[in-house]
Amino acid sequence: RPLLIGIDARELLGEATGVGRYLAELLARWTARPDAAGRRFVLYAPEAVPLSFPVGTVDVRLVGTGAGRGTWWEQTHLRRAARRDPLDAFFAPAYTAPIGVPAPLAVTIHDISFVAHPEWFRAREGLRRRLLTRRAAHAAAVVFTDSRFSRSELETRLGVDPSRIVVIPPGVTNRKPRGHALSPREPVVLFVGSLFNRRRLPDLIAAFARATTDLPAARLIIVGGDRTWPPQDLP
Numbered sequence: 001r002p003l004l005i006g007i008d009a010r011e012l013l014g015e016a017t018g019v020g021r022y023l024a025e026l027l028a029r030w031t032a033r034p035d036a037a038g039r040r041f042v043l044y045a046p047e048a049v050p051l052s053f054p055v056g057t058v059d060v061r062l063v064g065t066g067a068g069r070g071t072w073w074e075q076t077h078l079r080r081a082a083r084r085d086p087l088d089a090f091f092a093p094a095y096t097a098p099i100g101v102p103a104p105l106a107v108t109i110h111d112i113s114f115v116a117h118p119e120w121f122r123a124r125e126g127l128r129r130r131l132l133t134r135r136a137a138h139a140a141a142v143v144f145t146d147s148r149f150s151r152s153e154l155e156t157r158l159g160v161d162p163s164r165i166v167v168i169p170p171g172v173t174n175r176k177p178r179g180h181a182l183s184p185r186e187p188v189v190l191f192v193g194s195l196f197n198r199r200r201l202p203d204l205i206a207a208f209a210r211a212t213t214d215l216p217a218a219r220l221i222i223v224g225g226d227r228t229w230p231p232q233d234l235p
Contacts, residue, residue, distance in 0.1 A: 002039050006090040007090070008044060008093065010046070010073075026093070027051070041053075042061055042085060043059070044063055044081055045061075046065050046067060046068070047062070047065065048060070063080075064077025071132065074097075078098045079100060083101060088104075091107075092108070099135060107140045108143075109136070109144070111198070112133065118130075119230075122229060133158075137160050143165050144166050147167065188218070189221070191221070194225050195224045195226045195228055197230070202232065204222075
């Protein structure tokens, strides 16, 4: 039978996040591979997943509907559902995973800023992230991360065995050219994403100012919800 791979699909719901786009792109690639018939994905979520996939590649399990999407849902509803299914592997794309799932665990830990800089997080959120991410990292058969820097942080700060860490830098889907030349415009640097202290936007602003002293028409555009903590006065 095909390999049965369970996935925590919460990040596909609601307003898309970086992790949600990461997971959606992985699923699009995995289900389009020439050998896609060799695996079947089981997406666990508390709501309907707003994506479509090739027939026969994905099943969606609605579990814990109405119970939110947080740690309680992960460690109760998701855990029970994943233990019931005969999974060959379980993939958690966003730092943490349900404890005690018998299938081999793969988890993506994109960074551990909440360990290196706890002052960037509210006390309760930081504690939750540190405890659950540490447990997931040590329980996982493989830990994926996005950069060699994050790999070194996982080794030194969380004590993860380097033989279990795999670095896969994020990528983007190639876009076909529009077929007509773009109109000339002023130079633009664009940042898109939620605004967190760990993304060092004051440093970006300062660097942009230094780099464009001879480009008076250049613009820096920052787009995203302000989630800085402690609050930063970016304007």
